[in-house]
Amino acid sequence: MNDVVEVGGDLVEFRVTSERSGGAMVAYDVTFAPGGGPPMLHRHEEFEMFRVESGELAFYLEGEDGETTRRLASAGDVVAIPGGREHTVRNESAAPARAFSVLSPGAGMERFARGAGELAAHGEGAEVEEVMALAVASGIEITRPVAELA
Numbered sequence: 001m002n003d004v005v006e007v008g009g010d011l012v013e014f015r016v017t018s019e020r021s022g023g024a025m026v027a028y029d030v031t032f033a034p035g036g037g038p039p040m041l042h043r044h045e046e047f048e049m050f051r052v053e054s055g056e057l058a059f060y061l062e063g064e065d066g067e068t069t070r071r072l073a074s075a076g077d078v079v080a081i082p083g084g085r086e087h088t089v090r091n092e093s094a095a096p097a098r099a100f101s102v103l104s105p106g107a108g109m110e111r112f113a114r115g116a117g118e119l120a121a122h123g124e125g126a127e128v129e130e131v132m133a134l135a136v137a138s139g140i141e142i143t144r145p146v147a148e149l150a
Helices: 107-121 128-137
Strands: 003-008 011-016 026-032 040-043 047-054 057-062 068-074 078-081 088-089 099-102 140-146
Touching: 003 107, 011 078, 026 107, 047 057, 047 107, 057 078, 057 099, 107 128, 128 140
Parallel strands: none
Antiparallel strands: 003 011, 011 026, 026 099, 040 088, 040 140, 047 078, 047 099, 057 068, 057 088
16 A cells, blocks of 8 residues: 655655654655755754655755755765755756655654645645644744745
8 A cells, every 4th residue: 555645746655654663764755746846945853865766856955054055966866964954855857856765753744744735635735824834833944935045
């Protein structure tokens, strides 16, 4: 049985849930639609790691110097995101991209993904205020739109 949720047009397929790992982590495959991925930079305390399986993804990540920069990653590349760093990942290409991701611990991000999927399933799209409230309740601080980096 597949455990899949749609979040903003991207598909998240859980491999290991937070419950199954005793709260230690969550692991999932994510298929990013063209133009997909969170449009907002954010931060959370959990460590996050992506391994790009196919396609190309743009990672926006705050460095130790406090500057947030863009890095492209292709199939086989691994990107580690330390907890507390502003970041997002986007598919800026015209083709789908797929990645494997692990968060530790993972309960907050899993709660957010499932909740956002539920909100979207109940209407044409979740209201921004509902998504923002869900983010806060899940331990995610929304910082600014990616567009502000340009």
